[in-house]
Amino acid sequence: MIGQALNRVDGPLKVTGGATYAYEFRDGDQPLYGFVVGATIGRGRITGIDTTRVESSPGVHLVLTHQNAPAQGARDLSVPFEYWRAYPTLSSPDVHHHGEPVALVVAATFEQARTAANLVDVEYAAEQGSYDFAACQDQAYAPESLIFGIPADTAVGDVDAGLRTAEVQVDEWYTTPYEFSQPMEPPACLVVPDGDDLVVYTSCQIVDAARASIAATLELDPERVHVVTQYVGGGFGSKLRIHGETILAAMAARALQRPVKVALTRQQMFSSVSVRPTSSQRVRLGAERDGRLVAIAHEVTMHTNRHVEFIEPTATATRSLYAAPNRLTSTRLVPLDVLRGEDVRAPGEAPGLLVVESAVDELAHALGMDPVELRIRNEPTVDPERGVPYSDRHLVECLRDGADRFGWERRLPEPARRRDGRWLVGYGVAAAIRVHLQGPTKAAVRLGPDGIAVVESDMTDIGTGTYTILTQVAAEGLGLPPDRVRVELGRSEFPPSVGSGGSWGAGNSSTAVHHACTALREKLLAAASSDVRSPLHGLDTAGAVFSGGSVSIDGASEALGEIVTRNCPEGLEAEGETVLLTEEPNYGAYAIHTYGAHFAEVGVDADTAEIRLRRMLGVFSVGRVLNAKTARSQLIGGMIWGVSQALAEEGVVDMRSGGFVNRDLAQYLVPVHADIPEIDAVMLDGFDDKANVLGVKGLGELGICGAGAAVANAVFNATGVRVRDFPITIEKVLPGLPLTEV
């Protein structure tokens, strides 16, 4: 059952429009509608808000501003993870970034709220803000550490000496832009007051964090906050924490004692949620003529909002990727008055590997060596910085297998040599590596007298397939057909989890469910073998087999439902859990990652420099696969994110206000159908016994890791033009295009 390409169990609901997302719930009275008003300056203070015109606008029930918003809890840095901290909104007249909420208008209808929101009159005392990342490099500072206390800087050996002795060197600067998560479902929330309690239907990735953040902000007992998140229309990091929409809806619902709904508009998403920091990255590589690296240095500088520090672990993948005796990584932050950075799919690896795997391609070119071969030649035997063994590293297999399947041998090493009509055609390769994480997650499994198992956890399914994989894990764990398993997720009443994010959701929740099933089997066996009415009475349970809804021992068998009916008619339940990685010895003893190799073929128009992806393949090593179908979909989705990162996505800051100018889906470019050709993802058979009992690792972010570099390297192979300022767009390639015969 585990590993099979089972169709999504929530598929029929999703394709018929029957899956209910946060904004779509109806609970209690007809809800009121809130519309957010954002600041039009990037830094300064509100000196006055005139709401008289708004308040007399038709249908308006409430206008919330910092003048009448309730007192709120502060962001408490002693809470270890950001997503659980308070998110004060409208808490002061200070403006910290363009688009920050300055008012919420609540009216009877959406149309009335939107119209009235235009009538809010805000006066500001604007201050000169810092918005220009390039111009503020001299203000860069070193952060204390990265997430989980991982050091911001590391050094092994002597990089400068290594580089001096190296026969071939690459020393280049790259820049990566602001990028946004932009899930299709905007952040949205319905809050229903219920006495002193709040029922919060919100689109979030971590229910427990949403509950904690709401409670901390509104200074409520978390037990009074009930979060419901059944379906999430995509997260990609943007819904790891709740934002203003949820806090504002909750404040308004409490004040009015009425249900209130708030969703951000697509444009507002560009000024309030989930921006990946822009970065500048210097990569220095030194190698011997045979390709062996003697030095690797990856120095990263990125923006952070001045008031809320956020660090992407952009250089950490470099620490484990290739062998080299001399190495260095560093992380610096430039404080700006631009929207605070947040996690966007594969935080760290996505921009880091885009750059490092481009630099490795530059080195291969400088050496005149095949880039697949160069990578294989630098395969480490142990983690080169930590000195610990890898748990289950198969990067070389991914590279070799992918090269075979892709027809890599047809690549012409010299750039700009292959033509197909008007297209210059190039091949590119890049490696993928992504850290495997684990966090505390609980799940309960209850078997009813009807023989149906119900799995409960506050875990979410953000399109990742959680409902489906947990169905499979529980079905296998109890020997039930999958239609005898029901998975219930996304309610704060259920056992808590750390949700979906960091590619840890599948590993955490499947392991927890597996443990719960193991415990439940023990309980069932204990009940049956001690029950004189059971055919299994007195038998040795060591050889028990659970299958087809029954358990059998030496030819004697009984249906699970029977055991439950007789012994505990209200159902038999067991819990399972996982712990934080810092409490798991394997995380200290091993370097645990997932791996992959991307192969891309692009065509670049010989006259216009239009870049088209022609085909792409990824081969991945992810430990054991829980569901071959949903896993492949996630990997392909990630790969397309990589394509988009290389060629399209870029948030552009207005240097006058610090806001993003291209704040919609027509100007912030994401791929559409016509941009994406045949793409395939292949997973190697595997089982990482150091990761967890199921041998499972996460893969939701692996697909994007390195994918953009494969595309960038293919563009270089097609044209001979190396663009180091991402994304690679026509105007950057065109001037360098080779002259073509007419």
Next chain:
Amino acid sequence: MLRWIAARRRTVLTTSKADETDIEPGLRDIPELSMITLRINGTKRDLEVDTRTTLLDALREHLGLTGTKKGCDHGQCGACTVLVNGRRINSCLTLAVMHEDDEIVTIEDLGEPGHLHPLQAAFVECDGFQCGYCTSGQICSAVGMLAEAAAGWPSHATADVSSSQIALTDEEIRERMSGNVCRCAAYPNIVAAIRVVAEGGPT
């Protein structure tokens, strides 16, 4: 246009309580409600809507038909695609009051769990979605698109625009479906699902 609509519809209520002079020019006539009847999924539904209500919000907020999704509210994502008189449109770009005599079909009418429309079944089988938020729009759009192709409408990807026969290649499908953004990027699987149905595959 709003003025024109207001004149055409029976105005039942003016809720403006503000002093006329306080209201922005152009907004004066707006907070009016209209009684309209929409024919949705074969059923007549009476409702009273603000004349500014989009067809999308009428479906989602007034009629409880939340299968149609709001991704951008201004015609850039396709999540809100429905069929109006057999043609696919972005329901966020049109006002409810403009559709009194139209036949509107939403995702809820195409099939239900256990009795899926062939496209819905193919989307499940091919895993043509992840989060599912763009999916209603993709499927309604595909229904409309297949009809357009069957009727011989050419696209930017059509080699011979004078031909009345459209060969529905993957390139054609991709071009014609490009108004429907999928941020989960299920594109290869969506195209596979549509191809199965276009080729008369499993129904």
